[in-house]
Amino acid sequence: MTEHVLHPEKWIDSYADYLFNYTIGRVNDAEIAKDLVQETFLAGLKSAKNYKGEAAERTWLIAILKRKVIDHYRKTNSKKGRAEVRMDYSVHTDSQGDWLEEQIADPFSSFETDAIENKELGLAIHACIAKLPKKQALVFSMKTIQEMDTETICNELDINPSNLWVMIHRARTTLMGCLNQNWFKP
Amino acid sequence: MMISCKKAALICNKVQYREATFLERLKLKFHLFVCKNCPEFSRQNSRLTSLCQQADLRSLSETDKKKMKEILKEEF
Incomplete structure (x- = not known):
C-alpha cells in the first residue's frame, strides 16, 4: 500500500x-x-x-x-x-395548483437517474482534469468550462493561438484516455 | 485539398469549440473520408465535447482560487 x-x-x-x-x-x-x-x-x-x-x-x-x-x-x-x-414548484410546467400531485415521481422518467449520473460524470471529468499538467488544465478549463474565446485566453496567459491549440490537443487526448479508463470501464 | 493528420486534428479540435471555418470543415470531412486513423480520434473528440456539456461543469474563477490560496497560505 x-x-x-x-x-x-x-x-x-x-x-x-x-x-x-x-x-x-x-x-x-x-x-x-x-x-x-x-x-x-x-x-x-x-x-x-x-x-x-x-x-x-x-x-x-x-x-x-x-x-x-x-x-x-x-x-x-x-x-x-x-x-x-424545500420543494420548489416545478418551473417546467405552466400549470397551477395541485402541485403535490404533480411532484409525484413519474415511473417512466429518467430525469432523476440522468441527473445523478451527470453529477458523477462531472466529478469524473474534474478528477481527470486534475491529473493534467497545470497549464493544460487551466487552458482547457478556460476554453471548455468558462467558454472564453481563444483571443482572450491568449492575451490573459500571454501565449499565441498555436500554443493554445497544442495544449488543448494534449489536454483533450489525455482526457479521452482518462475517461475511457475511469468512466466507461469503471 | 489534402491535409496532414496533424492539421486534421487541429481542425477537429477547433470544431469542438465552433472555431473552424467552412473551408477547414470541408478539408476535415475529406480527410476523415480517406484517412484510417483520424475518424476514431474525431469520434472520441466529439464524445468528449458532449460529455462535458452533459456534465454541466463548473469551475472556480482564477481570482477565487488566488484568494483561497492566500487565505490558506496565511494559515499554513
Whole structure:
C-alpha cells in the first residue's frame, strides 16, 4: 500500500474544482458552495495532524466537506426554527395548483437517474482534469468550462493561438484516455 | 485539398469549440473520408465535447482560487 501524505500547497489546484462541483450539486448555490470549499480547506489544514494516511487526500477532504454541507443545512434550518424540506414548484410546467400531485415521481422518467449520473460524470471529468499538467488544465478549463474565446485566453496567459491549440490537443487526448479508463470501464 | 493528420486534428479540435471555418470543415470531412486513423480520434473528440456539456461543469474563477490560496497560505 502506498503511503499517503498531505500536500496542502497543492490542494487548490488539484481539488478546488472537484470539491466545488461536488458541493454545488448539493447546495445549488455558487456562493455558498465557494464558502464551503474554502472552509473545508481550512478545516483540513487544522486537522492535518490527525490525518493518518489511510485514505487518499481527496477522499479525506470530501469527508470533511460532507460534514460542512450537513452543518450548512443544520444552520439554515435552525435559523428558521424548524426543519424544512424545500420543494420548489416545478418551473417546467405552466400549470397551477395541485402541485403535490404533480411532484409525484413519474415511473417512466429518467430525469432523476440522468441527473445523478451527470453529477458523477462531472466529478469524473474534474478528477481527470486534475491529473493534467497545470497549464493544460487551466487552458482547457478556460476554453471548455468558462467558454472564453481563444483571443482572450491568449492575451490573459500571454501565449499565441498555436500554443493554445497544442495544449488543448494534449489536454483533450489525455482526457479521452482518462475517461475511457475511469468512466466507461469503471 | 489534402491535409496532414496533424492539421486534421487541429481542425477537429477547433470544431469542438465552433472555431473552424467552412473551408477547414470541408478539408476535415475529406480527410476523415480517406484517412484510417483520424475518424476514431474525431469520434472520441466529439464524445468528449458532449460529455462535458452533459456534465454541466463548473469551475472556480482564477481570482477565487488566488484568494483561497492566500487565505490558506496565511494559515499554513
